[in-house]
Amino acid sequence: MFEESLKCVECDKEYSPDKPRFRCECGGALDVKYDYKAVQDRIDWETLDKRNFDHNRYRELFPVVEKEHLITLGEGGTPLIRAEKLGEELGLNNLYIKFEGMNPTGSFKDRGTAVEIGKALEFGAEEIIVASTGNMGASISAYAAKAGIKANIFIPNQVPDIKFRQMKKHGAEIHQVDGDYAKAAKKAKKASKNNDWYLMGDYPYRGEGEKSVGFEIVDEIEADKVILPVGNGTLMHGTYKGIKELERLGMVNRVPEMIGIQAEDCNTVAKAYKEGLSEVPEAEEVDTVAGAIACADPLDGKFALEAIRESEGFADTVSDKEIKEGVDMLAEKEGIYAEESCGTVLAGLRNNLEKFDKGEVIVLVVTGHGLKT
Numbered sequence: 001m002f003e004e005s006l007k008c009v010e011c012d013k014e015y016s017p018d019k020p021r022f023r024c025e026c027g028g029a030l031d032v033k034y035d036y037k038a039v040q041d042r043i044d045w046e047t048l049d050k051r052n053f054d055h056n057r058y059r060e061l062f063p064v065v066e067k068e069h070l071i072t073l074g075e076g077g078t079p080l081i082r083a084e085k086l087g088e089e090l091g092l093n094n095l096y097i098k099f100e101g102m103n104p105t106g107s108f109k110d111r112g113t114a115v116e117i118g119k120a121l122e123f124g125a126e127e128i129i130v131a132s133t134g135n136m137g138a139s140i141s142a143y144a145a146k147a148g149i150k151a152n153i154f155i156p157n158q159v160p161d162i163k164f165r166q167m168k169k170h171g172a173e174i175h176q177v178d179g180d181y182a183k184a185a186k187k188a189k190k191a192s193k194n195n196d197w198y199l200m201g202d203y204p205y206r207g208e209g210e211k212s213v214g215f216e217i218v219d220e221i222e223a224d225k226v227i228l229p230v231g232n233g234t235l236m237h238g239t240y241k242g243i244k245e246l247e248r249l250g251m252v253n254r255v256p257e258m259i260g261i262q263a264e265d266c267n268t269v270a271k272a273y274k275e276g277l278s279e280v281p282e283a284e285e286v287d288t289v290a291g292a293i294a295c296a297d298p299l300d301g302k303f304a305l306e307a308i309r310e311s312e313g314f315a316d317t318v319s320d321k322e323i324k325e326g327v328d329m330l331a332e333k334e335g336i337y338a339e340e341s342c343g344t345v346l347a348g349l350r351n352n353l354e355k356f357d358k359g360e361v362i363v364l365v366v367t368g369h370g371l372k373t
């Protein structure tokens, strides 16, 4: 609708959005640019308030053009739950949880998938491919089934059985890779070229869909700080980008500080943040209970680092033990059953309490449902 170009984060080269493109020629990640003036003429809060509270409420800020390519399973519109008991225990008056486990396939991935599938259909894709630690594969399998196209999923060794069954049930073809996510991602990229399958994953359009996490947070509350788990960095990038876009449209006055938490064993973005590096280093041996964010070579790591620095947030790591405690506390105190990778955000908050003020509005993004563990 209002998509103008794809711009490289490394070398600023711009590409027309008319053809599929996943990375810049230089290898850099691409960011979707819009005609914000035209969007501004189309939407304000009054317009949006007449629409349903769901992902497509913000459709002018997504790149899918034709209505017939909009595939939806009712993603987004997830609850923002006030965490009173946890807040009391931690001495915080305004602690909230954005529970993304309430999405159709049980994780935030459905937001990105809705946009990616739409773009795949626009480009005429008949078969798609993705590498996944499980959640994305499950999400893409469901949306591919709905869209009537075939999904090929490359998965690493350690994928929970439930996610595997989800993919199978939706009719996806599963290719098991002997190795970790980074290896699966490389193999998927190669197979995409060899077979002319449309490549999905943490590429430009997925981040666009994940912006709706940010849209929804500021739609509901004036947040001071947003805490997210960081794997490939796409959710951090998307959430921040969404909020910045609304700021640019004059719809938001305050941009929250973005805080990224990773598992100790996969400290890519956190390491770059703490050591003041301009590039995000690869993690070597990745071994953590937070499998969903075990991305040794994060595709959108640089974007995530930028979001954290520009918003004056911070990044940190937590141990597997702290992650598990975080999951238990969410379940026991707030009735929220989250998957392991989500224990990171509560653990990151607990370890850094001195950085938070009692009255601040803090949002923890809990990205996936515990039933998927």
Ligand SMILES: [Zn+2]
Pocket: 008, 009, 010, 011, 012, 013, 024, 025, 026, 027, 028
């Ligand atoms: Zn470039």
